[in-house]
Amino acid sequence: MSLLVTGTIAIDTIQTPTDKAEGVLGGSCAYFAAAASFQSPVRVVAAVGGDWPSGHRAILESFDNVCLGGLEERPGAKTFAWGARYLENLNQRETLFTKLGVLDEDPPPVPDRYLDSEYVFLANTHPKVQTQFLSHFPKRKLVVADTVDLWINVARPELLGVLKQVDGLILNDSEAVQMTEITNAVTAARRLMEHGPTFVVVKKGEHGAVLVHREGVATIPAFPAEQHQIVDPTGAGDAFAGGMMGHIASVGMTNFFTIQSAMAWGTVTASFAIETFGLLRLTQITRRDIDERLRQFQAFARVG
Amino acid sequence: MSLLVTGTIAIDTIQTPTDKAEGVLGGSCAYFAAAASFQSPVRVVAAVGGDWPSGHRAILESFDNVCLGGLEERPGAKTFAWGARYLENLNQRETLFTKLGVLDEDPPPVPDRYLDSEYVFLANTHPKVQTQFLSHFPKRKLVVADTVDLWINVARPELLGVLKQVDGLILNDSEAVQMTEITNAVTAARRLMEHGPTFVVVKKGEHGAVLVHREGVATIPAFPAEQHQIVDPTGAGDAFAGGMMGHIASVGMTNFFTIQSAMAWGTVTASFAIETFGLLRLTQITRRDIDERLRQFQAFARVG
Numbered sequence: 001m002s003l004l005v006t007g008t009i010a011i012d013t014i015q016t017p018t019d020k021a022e023g024v025l026g027g028s029c030a031y032f033a034a035a036a037s038f039q040s041p042v043r044v045v046a047a048v049g050g051d052w053p054s055g056h057r058a059i060l061e062s063f064d065n066v067c068l069g070g071l072e073e074r075p076g077a078k079t080f081a082w083g084a085r086y087l088e089n090l091n092q093r094e095t096l097f098t099k100l101g102v103l104d105e106d107p108p109p110v111p112d113r114y115l116d117s118e119y120v121f122l123a124n125t126h127p128k129v130q131t132q133f134l135s136h137f138p139k140r141k142l143v144v145a146d147t148v149d150l151w152i153n154v155a156r157p158e159l160l161g162v163l164k165q166v167d168g169l170i171l172n173d174s175e176a177v178q179m180t181e182i183t184n185a186v187t188a189a190r191r192l193m194e195h196g197p198t199f200v201v202v203k204k205g206e207h208g209a210v211l212v213h214r215e216g217v218a219t220i221p222a223f224p225a226e227q228h229q230i231v232d233p234t235g236a237g238d239a240f241a242g243g244m245m246g247h248i249a250s251v252g253m254t255n256f257f258t259i260q261s262a263m264a265w266g267t268v269t270a271s272f273a274i275e276t277f278g279l280l281r282l283t284q285i286t287r288r289d290i291d292e293r294l295r296q297f298q299a300f301a302r303v304g
Numbered sequence: 305m306s307l308l309v310t311g312t313i314a315i316d317t318i319q320t321p322t323d324k325a326e327g328v329l330g331g332s333c334a335y336f337a338a339a340a341s342f343q344s345p346v347r348v349v350a351a352v353g354g355d356w357p358s359g360h361r362a363i364l365e366s367f368d369n370v371c372l373g374g375l376e377e378r379p380g381a382k383t384f385a386w387g388a389r390y391l392e393n394l395n396q397r398e399t400l401f402t403k404l405g406v407l408d409e410d411p412p413p414v415p416d417r418y419l420d421s422e423y424v425f426l427a428n429t430h431p432k433v434q435t436q437f438l439s440h441f442p443k444r445k446l447v448v449a450d451t452v453d454l455w456i457n458v459a460r461p462e463l464l465g466v467l468k469q470v471d472g473l474i475l476n477d478s479e480a481v482q483m484t485e486i487t488n489a490v491t492a493a494r495r496l497m498e499h500g501p502t503f504v505v506v507k508k509g510e511h512g513a514v515l516v517h518r519e520g521v522a523t524i525p526a527f528p529a530e531q532h533q534i535v536d537p538t539g540a541g542d543a544f545a546g547g548m549m550g551h552i553a554s555v556g557m558t559n560f561f562t563i564q565s566a567m568a569w570g571t572v573t574a575s576f577a578i579e580t581f582g583l584l585r586l587t588q589i590t591r592r593d594i595d596e597r598l599r600q601f602q603a604f605a606r607v608g
Contacts, residue, residue, distance in 0.1 A: 089487035183393035184510075184531035206488075207511035208525055219525040219604050221512055227488035264608035294608050300523050301607045304568035304598050 003249035004114055005032045005242070006045040006133055007123025007146075008103060009052070009071070013083040014234055014277055016090065021232070024278035025056040027080065028123035028146065031235035034282045035242025035269040036121075037065035038290050040249040042242075043117060045070035045133075047108040049077040049101050062283050072108040077101055090233050091205055110136045119249040121241060122166070124148045127158035134165055142254045144168035146241060152178050163195035167254070170201040170241055185210045186217060199259060201244075203237050209263055215256035220263045223271035223297055232277045236270045239282070243269030243290075268293040307553035308418055309336045309546070310349040310437055311427025311450075312407060313356070313375070317387040318538055318581055320394065325536070328582035329360040331384065332427035332450065335539035338586045339546025339573040340425075341369035342594050344553040346546070347421060349374035349437075351412040353381040353405050366587055376412040381405055394537050395509055414440045423553040425545060426470070428452045431462035438469055446558045448472035450545060456482050467499035471558070474505040474545055489514045490521060503563060505548075507541050513567055519560035524567045527575035527601055536581045540574045543586070547573030547594075572597040 005028075012026030029046040036042040042065060048056075052073060060066050078101035086093045107129045117137050122130040122145040130145055137143070143166045151159050152175060159179075163169060169192060173185055182188040189200035189212035199213035208221040244259075244266035251258050268290055275281040309332075316330030333350040340346040346369060352360075356377060364370050382405035390397045411433045421441050426434040426449040434449055441447075447470045455463050456479060463483075467473060473496060477489055486492040493504035493516035503517035512525040548563075548570035555562050572594055579585040 091487075182531060183395075184529075184534070186528050187531035190530075204511065207508065210525075210528055217528050217604055218606070219528040220607060221514075221523040221525045224490050224514055224521050224523040225488075226494075227486060227491035230488070260606060261608055298607045300521055301605070302522070302564060303524060303602045303605045304565055 002043065002117045003036060003040050003119040003121070003245055004043040004045060004117035004137070005029055005036070005121040005123055005245075006108070007032060007125060007238075008080050009046045009048050011053075011056070011079050011081045012234060012278065013081070013096070014232055015085040016232055017086065017088050019231065019277075021277035023053070025059050026082065026234060026278060028238040030060065030279060031238035031273060032121060032123055032242035032245070033060065033066045034063050034279050035239035035266075035273060036246030036249070037063040038269065038287045039243065039246030039265065041065045041067060042246065043067045043070055043114050045108055045110055045114065047072045047074060047077075047102040047105070049073075049079040050075035052079045059279055059283060070108060070111050070114055074102055074105070077105060084234070086233065090230060107132065118142070119245060120144075121245050122146065122162070123238060123241070127151050127155050127162045130162045131158070131165065142167050142248060144170055144241070144245060146170050146237070147175065148172075149175055149178055160195050163192065163197055166197055168199045168201065168259070169197045170203065172237065173202050173204045176202050186212055199256075201263070203240060205233070205236070208267070209240070211260060211263055213256045213259060216260070218260040218263065220267060221301055223267055223293070224300055225271060225274070230274050233274050234277075236274050239273035240266035240270040242266070264294060264297065265290070268297050305344065305553055305556055306347065306421045307340060307344050307423040307425070307549055308347040308349060308421035308441070309333055309340070309425040309427060309549075310412070311336065311429060311542075312384050313350045313352050315357075315360075315383050315385045316538060316582065317385075317400070318536055319389040320536055321390065321392055323535065323581075325581035327357070329363050330386065330538060330582060332542045334364065334583060335542035335577060336425060336427055336546035336549070337364065337370045338367050338583050339543035339577065340550030340553070341367040342573065342591045343547065343550030343569065345369045345371060346550065347371045347374055347418050349412055349414055349418065351376045351378060351381075351406040351409070353377075353383040354379035356383045363583055363587060374412060374415050374418055378406055378409070381409060388538070390537065394534060411436065422446070423549060424448070425549050426450065426466075427542060427545070431455050431459050431466045434466045435462070435469065446471050446552060448474055448545070448549060450474050450541070451479065453479055453482055464499050467496065467501055470501055472503045472505065472563070473501045474507065476541065477506050477508045480506050490516055503560075505567070507544060509537070509540070512571070513544070515564060515567055517560045517563060520564070522564040522567065524571060525605055527571055527597070528604055529575060529578070534578050537578050538581075540578050543577035544570035544574040546570070568598060568601065569594070572601050
């Protein structure tokens with residue numbers, strides 16, 4: 001039942017068409033861990049710099065189930081910083097700046113007491129680092145990796161190497177097209193599975209997600225939010241993955257039906273995350289709110 | 305339980321990235337009626353020219369529940385003809401030609417015995433014509449109109465007039481944006497409802513559809529087809545509407561839950577329609593195939 005995530009902790013600066021937030025807690029690890037923590041304890045392995053605000057640590061510590069034993073503070077280094085601007089429809093964004101900081105150094109070590117982790121999520125980072133991490137977890141039952149366009153461009157062979165070793169891959173629809181040149185999400189996922197994974201989840205943002213698994217296919221819409229409820233889509237994909245992996249770890253099963261169910265938990269958790277900048281909304285809710293929204297979502301998404 | 309549709313019968317010429325079909329039966333009325341007929345008898349009111357191939361009539365007549373009593377053949381006129389080419393991903397298309405033919409003349413008359421129709425679908429045509437049609441049906445219980453970008457551009461005031469008189473509006477996501485300048489489907493639908501309709505269905509093609517109704521919200525993914533199963537997306541929206549309205553008419557209820565269920569029937573019927581050019585695939589299947597695919601879809605789209 002032990003879930004571990006490794007990825008980035010970031011200091012984000014976000015502009016939306018109507019608002020702006022500077023210096024908020026972000027990064028794949030932060031969103032994933034907060035989201036997963038409603039379902040399961042989650043171990044974080046990540047690095048930050050000496051400039052990391054104590055307020056950001058306090059936010060992560062406010063989640064009961066987030067375990068920061070693998071969070072390394074490097075006094076002489078800078079925390080990864082990322083700035084982005086969303087275009088009018090909130091589905092497209094442009095990166096304004098990327099300051100790698102600690103990401104340009106050695107990856108953080110995995111504490112000995114985390115080496116028994118069974119459920120492992122490799123959030124977006126260099127595929128070479130993802131592969132190295134994997135070797136730390138001999139008891140792994142389910143490993144899922146995320147990736148982004150950058151690695152498809154500059155490290156495709158290494159990324160294909162990752163695919164050989166993971167059980168699941170999760171990526172955006174545009175990235176699935178980029179990797180396979182196939183626009184159909186189901187067919188693109190099958191092509192990716194030829195490289196190794198048992199399943200692929202294609203995230204489609206406001207249009208939901210598709211799961212293709214050796215044992216079946218699943219499709220799920222996004223939570224039908226109103227425009228005013230969507231403040232900042234940053235981290236939605238990581239929160240989705242967190243809710244998903246948190247559910248899988250809590251159930252302790254890795255079959256198709258569990259992963260299909262997990263997508264619903266991921267969807268509703270992500271629907272909260274986008275209601276504010278950073279993790280603010282996730283700090284305000286409890287498991288009961290997520291359960292309640294899942295019931296609402298089941299009613300919204302009833303078929304036939 | 306009487307369902308009536310008025311719209312176009314067309315002679316279509318379609319190019320896809322891998323194939324081409326010339327002179328196939330198409331048009332909103334044809335796709336709608338064929339799709340609806342698996343659920344309910346459906347009355348067709350439309351006009352064709354003297355050039356209409358007898359083979360096209362035979363195709364429509366092969367559907368047990370399609371009633372052609374309102375199909376007017378005008379020997380001196382030409383059938384509406386339309387040519388289009390799909391781009392690489394099948395989600396974008398460009399119109400190659402549009403020959404209005406009979407569409408440029410008076411609309412077809414409604415036979416007296418159709419005047420008691422209770423469920424009426426106004427497929428895409430000039431909003432002025434849609435309004436005129438409505439006055440024929442004093443016993444109408446549910447009227448749903450479709451529209452396209454052309455009328456939003458050239459006849460917006462008349463289209464707003466249609467919205468005042470119908471129960472439901474169905475349109476593509478791009479058209480919802482065009483009408484409201486709101487990219488969020490739920491919020492755009494609510495804005496459109498301010499003009500009169502009780503509900504709005506926003507169709508999103510491969511991403512499914514969203515229903516916003518005074519009594520609730522529903523969201524449904526598309527059927528997760530493989531790339532090779534999608535031959536020609538033409539008519540998918542009309543087949544969706546046909547399956548939807550056919551279900552509503554067969555149930556004889558117009559509440560939110562019925563319309564939500566109806567979207568699932570629309571989705572699976574449309575998923576067959578796109579497997580071939582024209583109506584071919586719909587001529588090959590029975591109600592049992594649709595029931596079977598609905599069950600499959602329910603499994604694919606299970607939430608939580």
